[in-house]
Amino acid sequence: MAETTGKLRIAMLAPISWPAPPTSYGPWEKVVWNLTEELVARGHHVTLFAAAGSRSSAELVETVPHPLQMWPEAERRAPERLDPESGLLAGPPDFRALEQQHIAICLEAARDGRFDVIHSHLHVHTLVFSRLISTPMVHSLHGAAWVEALHPVFDRYREQAYVSLSDAERQFKPDLNYVATVYNGIRLEEFPLGTEKEDYLLFAGRLSPEKGPDRAVQIAHRAGRPLRLAGIIEPQHRQFFDEKVKPHLDDQSVAYLGCLPQKELAKQYQRAAAVLFPISWCEPCSWVGIEAQASGTPIIGTRYGYLPELIREGETGFIVDTAEEAAAAVDRVGELDPQACRANVEARFSVRVMASGYERVFRKVIGNTRVTGR
């Protein structure tokens, strides 16, 4: 019985691009933080290995002095130069070395059997260490197998225990040893239900080509509705934004709100008639869809990634294949019940459901390890 009810000693190996929880963008760190808090609340002993600036109810081990994406600008942009004083090559920090050391700090702490399980969110960077320690490991993929260049490493460590964030995510690399799908889980109190809707449509998320903000503009135009866009514009997608989205901002009906703080974004979700999610890639388990549904907002999305798993067709949103279908779906969103959208998240995408999913995974890999002796 202890196998299914006992408290676990868990090493949680977070990404270090952002703090946990992230102050703004940082979806992977957010999964880690939500999960860690819920596991601690359930009585597990969790040690969180994360960047300085993180906070946690778990035991926190800060492995790097700053999150990599928030490293002080002066140090980050330091030019390479021979320092005549020290004789050393001065320059910017080496993020690769720091990230490898971050992982090593966690795995070294595991050597004396201090943890029952290690939960890594750093995919191939942790995989290369995986056969050198005896503590069982679980690897959440977060879409990393999307990047074909990483497949040689995944191929070598195929037998490790992988968690896909949706069933759809497995299509990136179907031949890995998947032990479960565990959806990202939201803290429902962070995204209150909104039952009073306005007429605008909302696009949220990174404004990159595969997310389809340009397609959202087309759909909104076709449906004759105002559109609001919220999300980060990464440097590599600035040109895409300038060419495909920005020209439409002159139009009074399309507004770019920037990358909103979570509370502001929550308000946008609550009052939106629908969230447009016209992706053209296999989105594994984006927060946007879950947050929208938690806020009582229907989703109109394409047949990609986790959307067919997330959306209850005709009940919490619509899956569409064309801009015409999307525009037609916009006309029908008034038929959908905000309560049904929220219930969808409560039942399948809450932190409680996520933590239960990972508890089962942890016990499974620990059990397997005891049986096989490794």
Add this chain to the structure above:
Amino acid sequence: MAETTGKLRIAMLAPISWPAPPTSYGPWEKVVWNLTEELVARGHHVTLFAAAGSRSSAELVETVPHPLQMWPEAERRAPERLDPESGLLAGPPDFRALEQQHIAICLEAARDGRFDVIHSHLHVHTLVFSRLISTPMVHSLHGAAWVEALHPVFDRYREQAYVSLSDAERQFKPDLNYVATVYNGIRLEEFPLGTEKEDYLLFAGRLSPEKGPDRAVQIAHRAGRPLRLAGIIEPQHRQFFDEKVKPHLDDQSVAYLGCLPQKELAKQYQRAAAVLFPISWCEPCSWVGIEAQASGTPIIGTRYGYLPELIREGETGFIVDTAEEAAAAVDRVGELDPQACRANVEARFSVRVMASGYERVFRKVIGNTRVTGR
């Protein structure tokens, strides 16, 4: 007695930028190859972990399909793009992931006690794994601690067994656990002695600011001698070359020969009146100085790095502090005996001496490990 005479089982973990031996540039791979061949000749069982395209008398494990610097151009320059067929992000290879996997392949092979010692030439990239395996490790630095950004990792693994390639190299990071200095060792037959000298001066090595090809031009002008420059121009130093060196090539007395094959370079050494080595950084143990001396050629060099250890002042070359002193030294090189230069290398910088040095290091760390139990 077995402790000091027994045959060892050695894992040799090479860098993978170039094959071992390198076909052209590749100084670290050359050290590894020279050492491996000599250790095998002495009866040790060596397993060489290296890039495909390497050859060895040792057992060869090819861990990556191409040396990273010789990766097929089309794959290397592949643009990042969403492949509509596979749904994957196609793009160039991930060298970081491949290098980490290269190291992991070696260390995983060590798990069952198959090796007595692991000799790593990949510094911090191997250090992060070092506490997760029980096989003792030796780390040759190759100047890596020059890069200040790597110091946080060196700090964490200070207690590992380090080999400096010269006493001078230790100044980059004096607080590491140095177990020995072992100079790079040359295969003397590759650089035949030349006793008939011409009047030209030679600069060999990478044409980068800290190597001082521009200072070599000044010295040659001042001494009124022709100068030949041979070596690789790296992309990041192209502008330096164009501004500081190229303008002097109009002058008939200064010639750039390109990056020469070893046999061609050997001929240049043999007939040079002297090799100019006006570095402004702590060169740990460059091949150039050793090759020049093996060829019977005096060195005129600055008071940096391994030069004061290499040069027998007034016998095999001169240490100088200014261009004036250098020019004055040029006038005196005729007094030096080519045989003395070669004898200097035979006594201290041969593969035999290097292999004996590493044998002592290996036995020392193996002995320490047996005593301390780790």
